[in-house]
Amino acid sequence: MFDFALYHAWLIPLLPALAFLVIGLGTRQDKKKSAIIGITAIGASFLLSLGVVGAVLTKRLVMAAPFVMKTVWAHIGGMDLGMGVLIDSLTAMMLVVVTTVALMVNIYSVGYMEHDPGMGRFFAFLSLFAASMLGLVISLNFLQMYIFWEGVGLCSYLLIGFYYYKISAREAAKKAFITTRIGDFGMLLGILLIQITFGTMDFIELKTLVPQYIWISGTSFLTVIGLLLFIGPIGKSGQFPLHVWLPDAMEGPTPVSALIHAATMVVAGVYLIGRAYFIFAELPIVMNVIAWLGGFTAFFAATIAVTQRPFKRILAYSTISQLGYMMLALGVGSLTASMFHLMTHAFFKALMFLCAGAVIEAMHEEADIFKMGGLRHRMPVTFKCMTIGVAAIAGLPPFAGFFSKDAILAAAAEVSFPLYLLASVTAFMTAFYMSRLLFVAFFGEVRDDCPAQETNAFMRWPLVVLAVLSVISGAWGHFAGFGDWVFYGVHEEEAINWAIAGSSIVLSLVAMWLAYQIYVEKRWSSFQIARRLGVLYDLSYHAYYIDEIYAFIRELAVDKLGRLALWIDTHVVDGVVHGLGRLAKGVGAVLALPQNGDVQRYVAIFYTGVVALVAYSLFYAVKILSVTGGAF
């Protein structure tokens, strides 16, 4: 049974891909059939993934001893480009996370997209995304990973722009694609350098080659490669300074935000570093960069999230912040903590996004949390789920986030105190802004014009499932020994460090109390605080004006320069061409002068030529004759 799943792991991405084909070519117009096909495919993948997990557990396929299936995809110019399946504990974990969330989101979408005419298209894209993401997860080499990496990027583009008639959605999709493309550029360079340096892109082969290389040549060149590779995750996982696309990506349908921009695609960057940890772990400089950039992003995004008003935007910045956490964990050398947080975060962030979707749909597309209020009376299930999510992200025991966040904080504390401090402050702010979101939207008085009602069953049950997972996955992972399976190098048994855990619980509780005082009890006016903070508030509210800066740079470096190039092309390059044309005309006119219609002049010119030719040939004839000595 488990063997079947293991040897048919390639079916996991293939089934959703087939679903995409069937829906795209056949049942696009039929909502019901499309939904059934999509859910069936991802459900089957989910079951297979569970089988894979079973296989991993029974065969003990840890990261050091993976299971590999390999085939040649193309052979070109002396390179063998392979495709295949690499199954180890990390892969199995990712497979389960991705298929679980994808299945939940698929089911949820049946309810959410009910009235949308493009539902068939939606399910097609969702299936394509699932296929790409799962393909990425089981990647055997960098090229395969890059291919599916771009594939998920495409799906993200298509799904952000799903409401293509909205200009904002269209622009957001474009922005997401291009921003991540900049990251991909760096990553592609890194991959190329790996191919050129090692002659292979295969993870397994590289695992043996890299230490040898370091032994011989040192780490300086590899550091360049590592930094270039890291640019990819910066783009994909929304790290500063390429995070700008993620908040805008919230223009897409909410299930998409839950699946792609919270739980799965954005963690691909983290996953990539985890997968290639055997390279990164050897490069202290790169690790430092990753850790500090992650820490900074976590803090930076949290400061923005504090002042945002739209429901999903807050969640988006929170995602950026949490991704920063994961990066930080990777950077301080704890793959286990990072992956653990990846898993718990996937569940509770997907949960919160789906709650957001339910709320926004119930509010008839009203996204501003300050226009909501008292929703806990109208939508009790959603409220409870959301509360679980907030508790989880704030790191309260026994919810999932507590265990994973504690692991990260402990790992950071071991390496660098400033990083630990940064992470703790971020944790404090996270608890604050998430509670703010919860209190503002769900507490207080119900507004008179509030249309909210509890959502339908399709949307409710996935929430419940994810809520349960958000509660138990942390404790379960911790006590069932997540770290026994997903680890790099030598695994060390980690007990909970209660000094760190205790302080983080206290911080979170303080933050939540503060939020409660401000937004529910109204002890302090939030507006007054905002005014006191002045410039800081403005900066935070406008996300540090980074979008504006980028727009300015783009205008200058792309559009203006483009117009300049066009001007050069039409006036200088073409000018030369046309100048040559005019020159030819002029020369032609000069050469046409003798041709004045006087036939006899033509004759004279012709015979002048003949005379010249005769003289020329005579010259040689005489020369030859003088050599041969032959007169006649």
Added chain:
Amino acid sequence: MDALLGQVHALVAWAFSLANDYDVPSLIEAGVFFLFAGLALLFACGVIFFRNVVHSALSLTATFICVACLYLSIGADFMGAVQILVYGGAVAVLIVMAIMLTRRDNMAHSNPSRGLFRHAAAAVLTGLFLSGMAAVAILSPFKSAPQSLGDAAPGLADLMLSHYVLPFEVAAVLLLIAMIGAIVLAKGAEER
């Protein structure tokens, strides 16, 4: 008297020795060649220098006939005949007719030439050309090996209908086209 007689003797002896030294047939041949060549050139100059175009045309005909005689002198009987028939006959008649058709006034100055500069330039060019060609002709190490191949007409016919049959056909078509073309041209478009 004796002295005079002696001189006559000497002269006769010289003449005989001359006749012995030089083979008379080749002298006659040379005479014929120089006669007709000279005449042909003379008439050719006449073509250019006569003021009256009719005289020019007659002079041209005379040139043709002289050339025909030259052909005959080297045994090209058939060519000579063709020369007389085609050039001396048809072409001459055509030209005279053309003159009659295009000139209806005074014939005295009907063959105008260009100015002095033109003449000078033409003389220089022609002189250069001639000297060049003459040099080529003289310097070329051709071995003259006169040959008589028998009757020309059957040989020509054989060649024309075997190896050169395609050019022959083409020439026939060319003549036809030229005839039609001449008719069309002379008839004019507006009368159609």
Added chain:
Amino acid sequence: MEFPLLSTILIAPLVAAFALCFVPKDDREMIRRVAASATIFMLCLTVYAFFNFDTLEGGVQFAEKIPWVADLGVCYSVGVDGISMPLLLLVGVIGISAVYTSWNTEKRPKEFFILLLLLIAGVTGTFIARDLFLFLLSYELFVIPVFIMVLVWGSTKRLPKEFVAMKFIVFLLMGSAFMLVGVVLLYVNAYPAGERTFDFDALRLAGEMGRFSDSFQISTFPLLLLGFGSLLSMFPFHSWSPDGHAAAPTAVSMIHAGILKKLGAYGLIRVGVLLLPVGAKYWSPLIVTTAVMGVLYAAYIVMAQKDLKYIIGYSSVSHMGYILLGIMTLNATSVSGAVANMVAHGMMTALFFSQIGYIYERTHLRSIPELRGLAHYMPHLTIGFMLAGMTSLGLPGLIEFLPEFTIFVGTFGVYPVQALIAIFVIVFTALYVLRLLATLLFGPKDEKYAEIPDEQGASMVPLIVLGVFIVGFGLFPSLLMNVIDCGIEPLAPVFEQIANAPTMMGGVR
């Protein structure tokens, strides 16, 4: 003697063109049916040839050879190897797409299709020729139909079409004048009088025997480069190409950008690099640098363009820069990437132009602020544009990704700086393609397109045919790459031989 497959492929369009002469000019249905069946026939044969191409055996296959002008050593000699086979397939695919794109030609359809078929035959001949003379003959032959077609069926936007046609022909003929000199030099130097031949293999043999001295190669290569480079729209000899695309009728733009430019690249490999490797090596740093400049420069220009045909025109200049980069890096990896990219880019551009042609034919608009929000009424057209756009920006899973990747792999180790710039341009490509797609397809509804029908029936053919190949070769690149690989394999000794040859920069790269 086996069945003369390649000659049949070559003759099919000629026969159809001849047959069209006898079809009454008002019978449009008949005319286009004849043209379509000829190209379908061609496509079937080329696909058959492609899949019957023995990649294990390699070398020249389906060869035919008949002496032609014996005194000059000219033969009617055709055959395909791993380089020309994919390009022949490209001709087949684009040929049928071009015919179906011009399905609704109103103006003098008979003459149009005759010229189109002649054009197709000309490019076919060039790709299958194994004789330099035959190659040049076909090479010059296609210029005439293009000229006439631009002149008669073209459109005047920025520049009058007569002007553009003239510019086009002058550019190409100037280029080929230089090239002709180079070719004659090759011909004369290869063998002593009496033994001379135009046969490619014989010329290569002469090269291997050392008949072409290093200094000869160095001085002759630029001549060939000028000829092939101007056809390939090499920067800075590119300016005819966007204007030409813009003015030409759609079918010609397709063939022009899809095949003719590839012809330049093909000639550069076949004649330039293979026969004059040392010369190519000598000039390569300069050419690689200009190629990369062209890539960047054209990408910048696209940003400022509004006219769809100009956008695609300049973008193809940019993409051709990649191909030139791949060829002139002169190693097996980069050249096979370049050859694959020729196929990929050909299909992609053809798809783009056919979609533009569809919308232009119906709206007579083709600049992006005027055309907008087409996705609301034309889902098929949207799919076409999306597919072409995504291919253009090198999305994995579509045909163009792997070739570009291969070029980068080949180039990066040799010319890191130039490659870096070239790779960075993928960001620009994404930017302009997505801008184009966003404005053209998405956004609010515009009622004025409500009446325009979506692609159906015959107008779907280019999308389907090109789409199948774009996606098929994208997902299963080994189909394409194996063939190319066995064409590049014999070149490996050439590249090894010049590995230590000097470049203009001095030392060894």
Added chain:
Amino acid sequence: MMSFMELFQLATHVGLHHFLLFSAILFAVGLFGLLTKKGLIPLLMCVELMLNAVNINLVAFNHYMPVYDYSGQLMAIFSVAVAASEIAVGVALAFRIYRDHGTVNVDDLDEMKG
């Protein structure tokens, strides 16, 4: 330097060179006429002279060179045919030009001037 006698001998033994020289002179005379005459018909006559010079060459070569058949004369005959066509068309043209323009002087005929 050749003596008078040798020169005389050379001159009196008629050979190929005599004909070549003669035809060169005849050709030159025709050329001079072609360059200096004004009327169209005299020009035609000059062309005929030049053609004749060429024919003489052909026939002479045929006679004096070892060719063993009549291809030289045959060429001359073809040349005659061409010349006949030429004169026919030329005369027709002259006639036509005279009728359309009222003149046959070539310096009045420069309509094709660029």
